[in-house]
Amino acid sequence: GQQLNQSPQSMFIQEGEDVSMNCTSSSIFNTWLWYKQDPGEGPVLLIALYKAGELTSNGRLTAQFGITRKDSFLNISASIPSDVGIYFCAGQSPIQGAQKLVFGQGTRLTINP
Amino acid sequence: DTGVSQDPRHKITKRGQNVTFRCDPISEHNRLYWYRQTLGQGPEFLTYFQNEAQLEKSRLLSDRFSAERPKGSFSTLEIQRTEQGDSAMYLCASSLGGTAVEQFFGPGTRLTVL
Numbered sequence: 067g068q069q070l071n072q073s074p075q076s077m078f079i080q081e082g083e084d085v086s087m088n089c090t091s092s093s094i095f096n097t098w099l100w101y102k103q104d105p106g107e108g109p110v111l112l113i114a115l116y117k118a119g120e121l122t123s124n125g126r127l128t129a130q131f132g133i134t135r136k137d138s139f140l141n142i143s144a145s146i147p148s149d150v151g152i153y154f155c156a157g158q159s160p161i162q163g164a165q166k167l168v169f170g171q172g173t174r175l176t177i178n179p
Numbered sequence: 180d181t182g183v184s185q186d187p188r189h190k191i192t193k194r195g196q197n198v199t200f201r202c203d204p205i206s207e208h209n210r211l212y213w214y215r216q217t218l219g220q221g222p223e224f225l226t227y228f229q230n231e232a233q234l235e236k237s238r239l240l241s242d243r244f245s246a247e248r249p250k251g252s253f254s255t256l257e258i259q260r261t262e263q264g265d266s267a268m269y270l271c272a273s274s275l276g277g278t279a280v281e282q283f284f285g286p287g288t289r290l291t292v293l
Contacts (some may be wrong), residue, residue: 070221081249096280099254099281099282106286106289107286108185108270108284108285108286108287109270109284110284111281111282111283111284111285115234116280156221158280165212165227165234165235166227166284167222168290169222170221171220172221
């Protein structure tokens with residue numbers, strides 16, 4: 067099936083550093099969403115993007131919907147310990163059907179204090 | 180708390196047994212989704228409901244799996260004759276419906292099949 071490729075797979079950073087991760091696909095998506103998941107919990111929605119080129123912020127988080135509709139990135143500024151977790155991109159594809167979300171494999175963020 | 184809730188949070192069962200999970204969506208949401216997540220992977224879509232109608236099922240949903248949403252509110256996911264490969268986190272999500280795209284997830288049910 068259709069897949070989203072996230073990179074990097076894992077990141078080890080110092081507290082206070084900025085973080086950047088991205089998500090790419092071989093086909094277009096109508097919507098991109100970014101989620102964060104803590105161990106043993108469900109994903110929590112961070113940001114939703116609705117149209118190509120859109121740049122959206124949520125506090126220290128900024129995400130963009132790529133102009134080609136095949137990619138998205140998420141930036142976290144001035145990282146803090148509670149940013150630790152796994153970040154997933156997800157998209158809704160016009161091919162796969164409007165309702166299901168297709169997820170990437172996640173980027174694991176670890177922060178050294 | 181008005182978020183999505185799931186019960187139980189953890190289930191350990193022996194191979195061959197049947198299990199049933201429950202999901203209560205956010206109250207005004209008319210779309211409900213089930214996903215499965217294995218270790219180190221992102222969630223994978225299983226099925227979704229618009230009110231009480233089951234509108235799409237993934238090929239991942241074998242004939243041992245059945246989902247219902249009888250009154251358009253809570254949903255159940257049943258797995259019959261469980262296999263070790265069914266061990267995973269089962270996630271439920273809901274959305275408002277219409278043009279809304281945001282899906283809000285519950286805490287999940289962790290299934291371990293021995």
